[in-house]
Amino acid sequence: MTEEEEIKKQTLEILESRSRERGKLIPILQDIQAKFGYLPREAMLETANFLDIPESEVYSVATFYNQFRFVPPGKHQVKACLGTACQIKGGRIIIEAWQRELGIKVGETTTDREFGLERVACVGCCAMAPVTVVDEQVEGKVSPTRVKGILLAFDLAKQKTSKKVKKAKSS
Amino acid sequence: MKESAVKSPQETFERIQERALAEWDALSNSPKPRITIGTATCGRAAGALEVLKTFKEELAEKRVDAIITEVGCMGHCYAEPLVVITKPGLPPICYGYVTPGIAARLISDYILGNDPCPEFALGALEENELIPTIFDQPRFQYEKRILLARCGDIDPEDINQYIANGGYAALLKALGMAPQDIIEDITRSGLRGRGGAGFPTGDKWQICRDAPGTARYVICNADEGDPGAFMDRAILESDPHSVIEGMIIAGYAVGAAKGYIYVRIEYPLAVARVDTALRQSAELGLLGDDIMGHGFGFEIEVMRGSGAFVCGEETALIASLEGRRGWPWHRPPFPATEGLKNQPTLINNVKTLASVPPIIDRGAEWFANIGTPASKGTAVFALAGKVLNTGLIEIPMGTTLRKLIFEVGGGIPNGRKFKAVQIGGPSGGCLPESLLDLPIDFDSLTEAGAMMGSGGMVILDEDNCMVDTARYFLDFTRKESCGKCTFCRLGTAQMLDILEDITRGEGNPGDIALLEELAADIKGGALCGLGKTAPNPILTTLRYFHEEYEAHIAEKRCPAKVCPELTAFYILPVKCERSCDACVGSCPVEAIFSGKKGIKVIDQEKCVKCGSCVDACPPQYSAVIRISPVSELPPSEPRPPDKNGKD
Amino acid sequence: MEKIKLTIDGVPIRAKQGEKVLFAALDAGIYIPNLCAISGVRPHAGCRLCFVEIEGRPQPVTACTEEVAEGAIVHTDGPRIRRLQRTALELLLASHPIECKTCPANKHCELQNIASFLKVNLNTKRFRKKLRDLPVDDSHPDIILDPNMCVVCSKCIWACVEQRGIGALNYAFRGDRTIISAFGGDRLVDTRCDGCGLCAEVCPVGAISKNVKKST
CATH class of the missing domain: 3.10.20.600 (Ubiquitin-like (UB roll))
Incomplete structure (x- = not known):
């Protein structure tokens, strides 16, 4: 099965349990993104077909909301918070540090698809500002040095697993 | 689990309440030690789940029989993770900044031993002779907890704890009243909408009830999009039933059979706890087609908002709930007369709805006696x-x-x-x-x-720049503008451009006047409430901190020394401790080098102005300073070419 | 049906109940600048150009959202009205390429008309020029879409979705990135567009035009 067919099949599985109410478009898109990590083109087309609305309308709604992505996210998603509390405690410096260290801008993914960088408006942990959420882990009181530290930890973990893989292969 | 419909609501509720009270009594009077941990989002960010895990593991390992309860937000976010330990016969003691290490100590020293570890305690929660109470802190003189009364005290995932603490009694009372009398109570209480604008809640309910329609809806607006606000999240995570109860009463009062809670998708824990709460209410027959056998039916659905600040605006929220772009509509018609599916729709904020049960329960006069003549509660x-x-x-x-x-x-x-x-x-x-x-x-x-x-x-x-703060908010509104109307779509972008120029030192003398004109026109001309208020951060900073704008424009100086283009970092040679390398190690871009005699120097070309070196320089030296305007930077020695880019 | 009597700029006017002030005025030959209003449709109220003052109301209001009311006294001119209208127009012009000579809408462009009505120079320098550099879609044999010209009035979408029931186009994105787009940013030729051209007819500027070169 091609990737497109696979996406189509999995989308149909999501749609199966849904009613064909126009009002349910957003929850459906949320389910699709939960499944794939983004909104694949095929999945949006299937949704339009399912709800019997023009595909441009699905695209219109999806592009309006911050939540929806149209390219696959990085393996690790870095969400730097820029709520008010984070802003006044130097959140911009932390975003700059992430951009510098990852070599990408906000909204982009590293070429190896390891990291994606997002800016979020407030994760509600204002007492811990500045905050960055890496995958689901909330990191409080982040500094530029800590940004380096977090990335180093990922690097080490990756080396470890690749060594393990090598060992497993050689043994 | 549904109670039989032949009983009166009173009898039905009494049976539910009896069971809840029995459970709560058993818990409160348990001979076992009780450990309560706040695991709302802010607690989790500070490591509450690891602390919880430590307690569970240590208790199991040491074979201690204790009760662990997860509760919501206790309000002291600065001291998270928070833990309350209650030993039979002793006052409950609240501990702050708890780490897994402290958790282990509390088990060995206090739960197993007799040392309450006052060094970790914030205070006791009851008068006693052992430790000062937390209520001796000045904040409790001023605080009055009505909406937060149960937050941090009860397990938000156990409906019986809510009921045992007075929950759903207001619903029972309301179902015994005529809907019109409920609305009059709300009107007399003086309650005004907690979402921002402060519209009188009773009037809104009345308009909705009186509007012609084939169906009516109640929507709880939990799309808390303001960056820096987390009240609604905390209430939904800590006491979700208070909001649900308020919604059911509102539904009964305005004649609605269906409610929606529109909550930000960024709040996964709030969504999960609301889902649990809704399931439990339905199981007890407090939600559903025939609530407590009264005949009134009401159901609630949760909709997760997909991330658009504008959806906090009620007409945009409705558009989103209908599966469309969150574009606001011109009002009137107001949602109370023509809202969801063009039917009369009551939209209230989380805190407004959570205020309803205490008002019904304790009376409009009680509520009206709190607060000021025009702002009650x-x-x-x-x-x-x-x-x-x-x-x-x-x-x-x-x-x-x-x-x-x-x-x-x-x-x-x-x-x-x-x-x-x-x-x-x-x-x-x-x-x-x-x-x-x-x-x-x-x-x-x-x-x-x-x-x-x-x-x-x-x-x-004093370390915050007001122009930069205004720029921050405009950057937010520009990104969050829905794009429907000219003033907000293009006006906020223009204002942001001007502010960015000013913070970069590229402002012109005419910029302040242009900002003022444009701000006034956006305020008067934008389509929705959010557009109309978008200039407020600029207007207030211009009004109260005018001199900071002037300094940026005329002197290229940022008085708070924040704006990167107008600020430089400099190491005072007389203060620098030559053998110390703290700043060098802290710099993320290797901009600091050792100059003559080992004195550290910042390479201004490389510096990204992150301020790490200021934090890293030991306080006894405090050698790193910020300078604004940049023209006042003293000349520094050049970086030796051989060391450039090394290590 | 009972007619409503009101006065606009001193002229007594009779309009049918439920009619919006904007259309009552336009029908009576009194011009009020507007870009996004469509008669009989729930007002989009996005362009913010049709401000009028109604006696007894503290602030200017948009004529497209205001229903005619018995005895209402409406003014379409005045310093407060003109200030809001000029600012809105200048914001639009600052984000619009002024290349009238090569623009397909030249001489029948609403921005040109309104600028001349409000006595605003098309090359106004009050605000910063903020143009977008989006690709022009001339893939379709009948229609050319130049999103850089768009003023987000919504008329083309009403034409394509509501009038024709096709839905080849819709809005995409939001804020100052809002554009008119086909699904996924696809070329129009790859959509269900049948080239009816209604969108080009209703477009008040040169964002959507008939593909003259290819169709001749």
Whole structure:
């Protein structure tokens, strides 16, 4: 099965349990993104077909909301918070540090698809500002040095697993 | 589990309540030690789940029989993770900043031993002779907890704990009243909408009830989008039934059979806890087609908002709920007459709905006696920023900003000076020291150019630049503008451009006048409430901190030394301890090198102005300073070419 | 049906109940600048150009959202009205390429008309020029879509979705990135567009035009 067919099949599985109410478009898109990590083109087309609305309308709604992505996210998603509390405690410096260290801008993914960088408006942990959420882990009181530290930890973990893989292969 | 329909609502509820009270009594009077941990989002960010895990593991390992309860937010976010330990016969003691290490100590020393470890305690929760109570802190003199009364006290995932603490009694009472009488109670209580604008709640309910329609809806607006606000999240995570109960009463009063809770997708824990709460209410017959056998039916559905600040605006929220772009419509028609599916729709904020059960329960007069003549009841604020006691706070309306910030909030940390308080998020404004004696109520704040908003309050100190703060909010509104109307779509972008120029030192003398003109026109001309209030951060900073704008434009100077283009970092040679390398190691871009005699020098070309070196320089030297304007930077020695780019 | 009597700029006017002030005025030959209003459709109220003052109301209001009311006294001119209208127009012009000579809408462009009515120079320098550099879609044999010209009035979408029931086009994104787009940013030729050209007819500027070169 091609990737497109696979996406189509999995989308149909999501749609199966849904009613064909126009009002349910957003929850459906949320389910699709939960499944794939983004909104694949095929999945949006299937949704339009399912709800019997023009595909441009699905695209219109999806592009309006911050939540929806149209390219696959990085393996690790870095969400730097820029709520008010984070802003006044130097959140911009932390975003700059992430951009510098990852070599990408906000909204982009590293070429190896390891990291994606997002800016979020407030994760509600204002007492811990500045905050960055890496995958689901909330990191409080982040500094530029800590940004380096977090990335180093990922690097080490990756080396470890690749060594393990090598060992497993050689043994 | 549904109670038989032949019983009266009174009998049905009594049976439910009896069971809940029995469970609660068993818990309170248990001979086992009881450990309560706050695991709302802020607690989790501080490591509450690891602390919880330690307690569970240690108790199992040491074979101690104790009860662990997860509760919501206790309000003291600054001291998270928070743990309360109750030993039979002893007062409950609240511990703050708990780590897995402290958790282990508390088990060995207090639960197994007799040492209550006062060094980790914030205070006891009851009068006693052992430890001072937490209520001796100044904040409790001013706090009045109505909406937050149960938060941090009960397990939000156990409906019986809510019922045992007075929950759903107001619903029973309301079902025995005529809907019109409920609306009159709400009107007499003086309750005004807690979402920001402060529209009288009773009037809104009346309009909705009187509007012709084939169906009616109640929507709980939990799309708390203001950056820096987390009150609604905390209430939904800590006491979800209070909101649900308020919604059912509202539904009964206006004649609606269906309700929606529209909650941000960024709040996964709130969504999960609301889902659990809804399931439990339905199981007990407190939600459903025939509530407590009364005949009134009401159901509630949760909709997760996909991330659009504008959906906090009620017409945009409805568009989103209908599966469309969150574009606001011109009002009138107001949703109360023509809302969801063109039917009369009541939209209230989380805190407004949570205020309903106590009003019904304790009477309109009781509520009307709290607060000021025009703003009744309490206000819940999320206090954050440069303040000691960050967290959730509930105070009677009319309390002054000064009391809230300095008494309840404990003032500004690190000996810094207060500069401004930002209230109401991107629609609100920044108020200066001179307005701190202003009472907190809807009208005073609006008159000062800010607004109550939904309750975010961020404190700024002398190290914050007001132009940069205005720029930050405009950057937010520009990104969050829905794009429907010309003023907000293009006007905010223009204002942001001007502010960016000013913070970069590229401002022109005419910029302030242009900002003022444009701000006034956006305020008068934008389509929706969010567009109309988007200029508020600019208007208030221009009004109260005009000289900071002037300094940026005329002198290329940032008085707070924040704006990167106008600020340089410099190491004072006389203060630098030559053999210390702290700053060198802290610099993320290797901009600091050792110059002659080992004195550290910043390579201005490489410096990204992150300030890490200021934090890293040991306080006894304090050699790194910020300089603005950049033209005042003393000449430094050049970087030796051989060391450039090394290591 | 009972007619409503009101006065606009001193002229007594009779309009049918439920009619909006904007269309009552236009029908009576009194011009009020507007870009996004469509008669009989729930007002989009996005362009913010049709401000009028109604006696007894503290602030200017948009004529497209205001229903005619018995005895209402409406003014379409005045300093407060003109200030809001000029600012809105200048914001639009600052984000619009002024290349009238090569523009397909030249001489029948609403921005030109309104600028001349409000006495605003098309090359106004009050605000910063903020143009977008989006690709022009001339893939379709009948229609050319130049999103850089778009003023987000919504008329083309009403034409394509509501009038024709096709839905080849819709809005995409939001804020100052809002554009008119086909699904996924696809070329129009790859959509269900049947080239009816209604969108080009209703477009008040040169954002959507008939593909003259290819169709001749």
